[in-house]
Amino acid sequence: MSIAEKFEVIADAVYEKGKEDTGVDFWKGFTNNGSRTNYYQAFMYTDFSGKTIPEGLCKPKNRLTNMFMSYKGTCLPSGIDCSNFNISSSETYHATAMFQYADRLIEIYDLGIPTQKSYANTFSGCESLRTIEVIRSNVDTKWNNTFLDCLSLSNLVVEGNIGQNGFDVSKCPLTHDSLMSILNATAVITTAKTLTLGSANLAKLSDAEKAIATERGWTLA
Amino acid sequence: MTETTIQLKKLTASEGMILTNGEAYGKEIYLGCNDSSDNWHEITEAEYNKRKEV
Numbered sequence: 001m002s003i004a005e006k007f008e009v010i011a012d013a014v015y016e017k018g019k020e021d022t023g024v025d026f027w028k029g030f031t032n033n034g035s036r037t038n039y040y041q042a043f044m045y046t047d048f049s050g051k052t053i054p055e056g057l058c059k060p061k062n063r064l065t066n067m068f069m070s071y072k073g074t075c076l077p078s079g080i081d082c083s084n085f086n087i088s089s090s091e092t093y094h095a096t097a098m099f100q101y102a103d104r105l106i107e108i109y110d111l112g113i114p115t116q117k118s119y120a121n122t123f124s125g126c127e128s129l130r131t132i133e134v135i136r137s138n139v140d141t142k143w144n145n146t147f148l149d150c151l152s153l154s155n156l157v158v159e160g161n162i163g164q165n166g167f168d169v170s171k172c173p174l175t176h177d178s179l180m181s182i183l184n185a186t187a188v189i190t191t192a193k194t195l196t197l198g199s200a201n202l203a204k205l206s207d208a209e210k211a212i213a214t215e216r217g218w219t220l221a
Numbered sequence: 222m223t224e225t226t227i228q229l230k231k232l233t234a235s236e237g238m239i240l241t242n243g244e245a246y247g248k249e250i251y252l253g254c255n256d257s258s259d260n261w262h263e264i265t266e267a268e269y270n271k272r273k274e275v
Contacts, residue, residue: 176249192253217255
């Protein structure tokens, strides 16, 4: 075995050991004993599927941007609590691209993320994603490429209101319940705005159901 | 007994065409109560694909 090959074996062993070493001490270090607030790119390229972060340690407050960008796991680690995220902080990016290109991720449980100013690219490129347990928004929340290439997304619950252009789920094979959640979240608007559901999703809705949104001022595409 | 009248204004694109208002796209469009067909026009699927690639 050459020296290079020996190094490779050692590197693999260290990598495997590191992957296994996700006990309390690991998470205490990762979260700076629970005082870490900025999670920008914190889980990028990692895979913590099936792992549990001890309660109270992972509490992002300042930055969710790119937090799980290009994450390689099928599931998120449990124990993340974003409910204390400071939405009035000077951080303007919020959950932008939070899960972008996490192309193996299947489900996003309710992390407690409060209403965001923008969900730009938050889930774009999540081709395997089937379920977003809940997404919170208000009439000002911006939607730009939020669900772009979410080709498997079937379950989605919107809590709050949709009030801005750009909400596009035309590539997502949503369930009827998910579509109703979206329609019921539309705010009453006075200037024409568009909700893009796509032909396949529109075909799952009755005329009366479509009228929930059109009578509130929304054009359905 | 209740009687309900549901009114929907539907635009359907011609064969090989896509409807757009400049921001959104679709083969079929259900107009909102504040929208007008004047705000929508047809483009070819090739033009649509070109715009989506940008």
